[in-house]
Amino acid sequence: MESIHFTLTQDACILCEACIHDCPSRIIRMVEGFPGILAEDEASCIRCQHCLAVCPTGAISILGLNPSDSLPLGDKPEIDPDALGRFVRGRRTVRQYRPESVDRAVMERLLADTAHAPTGGNTCDLTLTVIDNRPRLVTLLDQVIVAVERALQSGAALPEFMADAVRQYREAQRDDLFRGAPHLLIASAGEKAYCGDADVVIALSYFEFLAHARGLGTMWCDFLKFIFDAVPGTAALFGIPTDRPYRAMVFGHPAVRYARTVQRDHAAQVVYG
Known part of the structure; x- marks a missing residue:
């Protein structure tokens, strides 16, 4: 060793x-x-x-x-707790994006910061796969739609929302998969990651808040995971092995601005033991 x-x-x-x-x-x-x-x-x-x-x-x-x-750290947190709480409350899933790409230097900084997300046992066995331009993502979207169409035509029992996404794409050119975002990030866990299911979620959760802090929007792309699981061969289009945990997220410059937080202080049940 x-x-x-x-x-x-x-x-x-x-x-x-x-x-x-x-x-x-x-x-x-x-x-x-x-x-x-x-x-x-x-x-x-x-x-x-x-x-x-x-x-x-x-x-x-x-x-x-x-x-x-290393970056020096002070004796006290640098972020005001109330400001951070407002930031968390103000985070929204973004489903409207501008077409321009995120600056490469900004993207690389986001990914470097995300690499500091904790992993079980500190294995740090993660791969961050980035589709970094909209034309490439549009090509992949079309390939996924074709694969889902073929599966439906062969009689595969796919969920109705997948069939509807195909119809909307063909009839109205509506992108229900990536929502027009210019970038896709997939976090996948390697063989050494014995907490891989948690590691990939934590990594994307860190990325999400880091991206929002820079004025970017994000959306968890579980729709893509459902397709990977249901339609053989689609994950290979993205170079993702499906025998290990993975999760996906789109991101880019938002084409929408939210004026206030939602109200869900009591949305989660709190139990004191």
């Missing part, structure tokens, strides 16, 4: 033992008077980088990463 390259700058270490107490695997211990990881314990490291993040003086490097390249 490759070394995790845990290194400590002794002159910078204040012996606070924060890294020892915060290590999820409990493999950091005092070695010759300073925090360290024994070679036989390295295989238990989950590569969470908590030791690098928690060290107040930046004395720890791991996985070849320099703490000076």
Whole structure:
């Protein structure tokens, strides 16, 4: 197994033992008077980088990463809780999009931030597949519609909403699948992800709020997953293996603006145990 390259700058270490107490695997211990990881314990490291993040003086490097390249964090949250609550309440599923693409630099920043979403056991075994332009998405949409049509013609028992989507596309050129969005993001979990079902949902949930923070709209595209599950071969059009968990989301510049939040404070049942 490759070394995790845990290194400590002794002159910078204040012996606070924060890294020892915060290590999820409990493999950091005092070695010759300073925090360290024994070679036989390295295989238990989950590569969470908590030791690098928690060290107040930046004395720890791991996985070849320099703490000076991390973003500094203050003692208090940078986001006002009330403002964040209003932001969450104001999030809406967007089903109307402008045709222009999202700037590539913005898209890459969104995906880089999304890569920080938590995964079960910190496996970080996710693939983010992006269809990054509307013409390509329109081509895929047409291919999906053709595949659903053929399945219906062969007598496949598909849900009525799929048949209706085909009719609307053919008769009214209405896109009920991607809603005219210019981009599609599919998060899929790899073989090492033992919480893959949760990992893909968490990743897209993070992406959704990050996108909305930049003025973009998103829509969970479970319709596409239903088609993948019901019509063999459609997932292959997008290069997605269906034997592992995955979820899809469209995004782009919204063609609609919401003036206020909805009212659903009591929509969820709350039970105190």
